[in-house]
Amino acid sequence: MSDAVIVVALLLTAASATAAVAQRDPARQALVLSVLGSVLAVLFTVLQAPDVGLSQLAVGAALTPLLIMLSVRKVRRRGRTHDAAAKDGAR
Amino acid sequence: MAVNGWILAATVCLGGGGAAALWGVTTGPPARRVVAQNMTTSALCPALLLLSQGYGRPAYVDLALLLALLGPVGTLVFARLLGDDLEGGRPSAWGLTWTAAGLSAVVVAAVCAATGPGRAMVKLLVVGALLIAGNVIASRALSGGFRGVRGG
Numbered sequence: 447m448s449d450a451v452i453v454v455a456l457l458l459t460a461a462s463a464t465a466a467v468a469q470r471d472p473a474r475q476a477l478v479l480s481v482l483g484s485v486l487a488v489l490f491t492v493l494q495a496p497d498v499g500l501s502q503l504a505v506g507a508a509l510t511p512l513l514i515m516l517s518v519r520k521v522r523r524r525g526r527t528h529d530a531a532a533k534d535g536a537r
Numbered sequence: 538m539a540v541n542g543w544i545l546a547a548t549v550c551l552g553g554g555g556a557a558a559l560w561g562v563t564t565g566p567p568a569r570r571v572v573a574q575n576m577t578t579s580a581l582c583p584a585l586l587l588l589s590q591g592y593g594r595p596a597y598v599d600l601a602l603l604l605a606l607l608g609p610v611g612t613l614v615f616a617r618l619l620g621d622d623l624e625g626g627r628p629s630a631w632g633l634t635w636t637a638a639g640l641s642a643v644v645v646a647a648v649c650a651a652t653g654p655g656r657a658m659v660k661l662l663v664v665g666a667l668l669i670a671g672n673v674i675a676s677r678a679l680s681g682g683f684r685g686v687r688g689g
Contacts, residue, residue: 448541448544450544450545450548451544451547451548451551451588454548454551454552454555455551458551458552458555458556458559461556461559462559465559465562465563468563469563473567473619473622474567474570476615477562477570477571477574477615478559478562478563480574480577480611480615481558481559481562481573481574481577484577484578484581484604484608485555485559485577485581487581487600487604488551488555488581488584488585488588491585491588491597491600492588494592496594496596496597496599496600499600500599500600500603503600503603503604503607504603504607507578507604507607507608507611508607508610508611508614511611511614511615512611512614515614515615515618515619516618518618519618
């Protein structure tokens with residue numbers, strides 16, 4: 447019975463990791479990545495390593511998406527001001 | 538090993554909720570993706586509670602506590618920083634939100650009944666309250682209920 451849980455958690459991890467790679471937009475990748483972090487924490491719990499799961503939860507569910515989203519926002523903002531400056535220069 | 542009902546329930550919760558959340562988060566418009574990401578917390582946290590009961594290790598409840606605390610934080614991060622993409626259609630899935638809250642309440646009540654009164658039960662109740670409150674707060678933030686969250 448406990449094998450079924452491990453199989454389900456492994457399948458979910460593999461599927462979400464594949465989905466995270468297959469996305470094109472970084473913001474959407476961050477969303478899938480946060481799901482992957484949570485599923486990975488459950489996998490660690492199922493494999494009787496709750497201490498690893500705790501740290502994975504803290505890093506994967508909140509910290510990694512936050513960093514990725516902050517970088518995406520900064521890059522987008524810089525691109526916008528860049529475009530505006532280029533337009534002004536062309537005039 | 539005899540068939541353990543708690544672990545079976547956790548498997549169903551994990552498989553169903555996880556698969557639905559994964560499908561929602563990989564397809565569709567950005568609004569639906571964020572709602573699905575929020576659903577991950579409310580599907581996986583009851584599964585963790587059921588697992589801790591099934592393995593007979595009360596220490597595993599800590600994981601559910603941390604997930605109930607950090608899951609809504611992650612969703613609020615997305616609600617704040619994805620503001621531009623969400624402007625088109627504000628995601629509001631109140632049916633889903635209350636279904637998830639009901640599932641959490643049922644699971645917490647069942648595990649509470651199994652542990653009996655004491656400190657462990659208080660901890661479980663705290664997890665349940667955090668889970669439902671976090672779910673409702675994240676849903677309100679996503680549907681544009683908070684002005685502060687909106688201005689990205």
